[in-house]
Amino acid sequence: MSLDLQSLRAQFPILSQQVDGKPLVYLDNAATTQKPQAVIDAIVSFYTQCNANVHRGAHHLSDEATRRYEKARDSVARFINASAREEVIWTSGTTEAINLVANGLAFQLKQGDEVMVTEMEHHANLVTWQQACLKSGATLKVVPIHDSGELDMNAFDNLLSANTRLVAIPHVSNALGTVNPIQSLTAKAKQHGALVLIDGAQGIAHGNVDVQSIGCDFYAFSGHKLFGPTGIGVLWGKQSVLQDWPVWQVGGEMISDVTYQSATWGVLPNRLEAGTPNIAGAIGLGAAVDWFTALDMPAVQAHEQQLLQSATEQAEALEGLRIIGTAPNKVGVLSFLLADAHPADVGFILDRQGVAIRTGDNCAQPLMKRFGIPGTARASFSIYNTLEEVDMLFSALKKAKMMLA
Amino acid sequence: MQLPSTDEIVDDLEFFDDWEERYQYIIDLGKSIPGLSEEQRTPDRLVKGCQSNVWLISGINGGVIEFDVDSDAVIVQGLLALVLAAYNRKTPQQILDFDINGYFEALDLERHITPTRGNGLRAIVGKIQLLAKQAIH
Numbered sequence: 001m002s003l004d005l006q007s008l009r010a011q012f013p014i015l016s017q018q019v020d021g022k023p024l025v026y027l028d029n030a031a032t033t034q035k036p037q038a039v040i041d042a043i044v045s046f047y048t049q050c051n052a053n054v055h056r057g058a059h060h061l062s063d064e065a066t067r068r069y070e071k072a073r074d075s076v077a078r079f080i081n082a083s084a085r086e087e088v089i090w091t092s093g094t095t096e097a098i099n100l101v102a103n104g105l106a107f108q109l110k111q112g113d114e115v116m117v118t119e120m121e122h123h124a125n126l127v128t129w130q131q132a133c134l135k136s137g138a139t140l141k142v143v144p145i146h147d148s149g150e151l152d153m154n155a156f157d158n159l160l161s162a163n164t165r166l167v168a169i170p171h172v173s174n175a176l177g178t179v180n181p182i183q184s185l186t187a188k189a190k191q192h193g194a195l196v197l198i199d200g201a202q203g204i205a206h207g208n209v210d211v212q213s214i215g216c217d218f219y220a221f222s223g224h225k226l227f228g229p230t231g232i233g234v235l236w237g238k239q240s241v242l243q244d245w246p247v248w249q250v251g252g253e254m255i256s257d258v259t260y261q262s263a264t265w266g267v268l269p270n271r272l273e274a275g276t277p278n279i280a281g282a283i284g285l286g287a288a289v290d291w292f293t294a295l296d297m298p299a300v301q302a303h304e305q306q307l308l309q310s311a312t313e314q315a316e317a318l319e320g321l322r323i324i325g326t327a328p329n330k331v332g333v334l335s336f337l338l339a340d341a342h343p344a345d346v347g348f349i350l351d352r353q354g355v356a357i358r359t360g361d362n363c364a365q366p367l368m369k370r371f372g373i374p375g376t377a378r379a380s381f382s383i384y385n386t387l388e389e390v391d392m393l394f395s396a397l398k399k400a401k402m403m404l405a
Numbered sequence: 406m407q408l409p410s411t412d413e414i415v416d417d418l419e420f421f422d423d424w425e426e427r428y429q430y431i432i433d434l435g436k437s438i439p440g441l442s443e444e445q446r447t448p449d450r451l452v453k454g455c456q457s458n459v460w461l462i463s464g465i466n467g468g469v470i471e472f473d474v475d476s477d478a479v480i481v482q483g484l485l486a487l488v489l490a491a492y493n494r495k496t497p498q499q500i501l502d503f504d505i506n507g508y509f510e511a512l513d514l515e516r517h518i519t520p521t522r523g524n525g526l527r528a529i530v531g532k533i534q535l536l537a538k539q540a541i542h
Contacts, residue, residue, distance in 0.1 A: 020424070342478035344457035349480075352424050360456040374477065375456070403428065404479065 003299040009384050011036040022354030025389045030174050030202055030333055030380030031358050032224045039228055042287035046280050054279055069279050072286025079289045081210040082236055086268040089235040090277050094201040095124040097220035097235035100272065101197055102128040104246040105166055109136035114163045118143045118151055119370055120173040123363045125199040129168055149176035149325035164194040171203025175362035176325030177333030186215045201225055206331050207297045217241050223281060228288035232281030242268055249274035300383050304332060307381040307390055314394045320401065324376050335376040338397060341404040343377040349400040355393055408490040415511045435483030441475035452525040457481050459525035463536055469494045470536060484517055484526055492533050500537035505530055
């Protein structure tokens with residue numbers, strides 16, 4: 001079975017539109033992916049057929065809403081191979097998922113404890129831990145990377161110690177595209193008894209996430225980078241860790257018994273999900289996961305590698321272009337600088353030609369500083385992009401180079 | 406160099422029929438304004454955008470406000486020149502009376518000054534309008 005790209009693309013209504021009279025070439029997929037009709041339909045169907053609050057109504061609509069909402073949790077649990085559905089906690093996205101963990105960890109950290117992150121973090125997986133350390137008196141250790149964008153494994157080994165309480169690593173770097181060896185890094189951290197959190201924001205949409213085989217304690221991701229809606233994401237955590245994790249937001253849905261003076265907490269997953277959840281979002285994400293898992297994953301992954309390979313070859317052939325992030329194991333992302341041109345200018349001129357990319361610091365200011373650059377232009381690919389679109393990126397870039405020389 | 410008036414700019418840009426010429430005109434306009442030296446680009450004059458940075462200096466001289474601006478991106482510098490054509494060496498009242506959104510719409514560039522753009526342009530316009538208000542009160 002191979003990938004029928006044309007029928008895949010046809011499922012994304014937004015992709016057929018034009019920008020300034022030119023066909024849209026959407027290469028900002030690391031920021032957010034587009035949504036297939038199946039996801040749009042699931043959201044519309046929820047609001048048109050069974051909108052009601054979940055878990056508490058004594059009526060048909062609420063039962064149906066609850067059924068669809070909890071079915072979405074089952075889909076996600078299966079998709080990432082969670083050992084129990086209660087391990088899937090709905091959040092608003094990766095950022096909130098990491099905040100939930102960091103907030104709880106801050107209670108447990110003390111002076112002398114260490115939290116480890118890497119130089120390639122997105123702010124969501126950096127500022128969270130930095131602030132937890134500032135609050136608790138613990139120390140933040142930052143594992144350096146090589147110029148290629150690969151993690152310095154020796155430094156990783158050397159920084160791990162009996163004081164390491166938690167290691168937070170991105171599955172895939174949003175700015176560089178590096179795929180980290182999360183399984184072996186987790187195994188090393190586990191030898192020192194540390195908790196491990198994987199920031200899966202950029203990893204989840206490339207398939208094959210199996211939280212049990214990774215061996216981590218937490219895996220966080222966003223729905224909207226996985227063809228689902230914005231405002232919904234997942235914190236997966238091991239049941240044994242999550243069941244006693246300090247509650248984060250308190251209020252309705254998450255309690256067991258309440259008096260005026262005290263409260264006790266409910267069980268997983270509810271104890272970490274205060275308030276009315278994003279019901280339509282969860283249902284949309286469930287639909288996205290069902291849609292994605294029905295694809296021929298090896299064919300999808302081969303196609304993604306082809307896109308990146310073609311982009312990398314054309315980038316290397318374009319004089320004056322410098323690729324930022326040249327790790328051998330990469331996925332989805334081509335970050336670059338075009339001669340002396342400012343990335344924002346490159347973005348403007350590409351936009352005018354219908355090509356959508358990201359420009360700027362990629363929400364990773366310390367990483368940009370580490371490379372001594374103000375930011376990059378970043379083209380990021382998804383499964384519905386075509387090799388022709390990669391060619392269009394480069395013809396647009398050649399025009400930008402000419403205009404900005 | 407003296408910038409053209411806003412009316413002249415609107416006329417000039419209408420004359421071009423392709424976007425490349427329009428952008429080239431904007432880039433050239435940006436290059437025609439002096440910019441700032443490294444020493445003048447101080448943090449207190451910086452308006453940070455997540456895509457590009459902009460610096461603004463202002464001073465009142467004989468009843469009008471004078472501005473100097475700079476950006477690290479050439480197209481943003483060009484857009485700043487368009488803003489300066491509207492605001493530089495104008496009285497505070499003239500600044501407040503000027504319809505900047507209408508002007509950018511007439512230039513077909515309104516999407517560059519929407520709040521969603523991280524280029525600092527919207528923030529610069531806000532800053533200039535605030536300075537004009539403060540000068541009146």
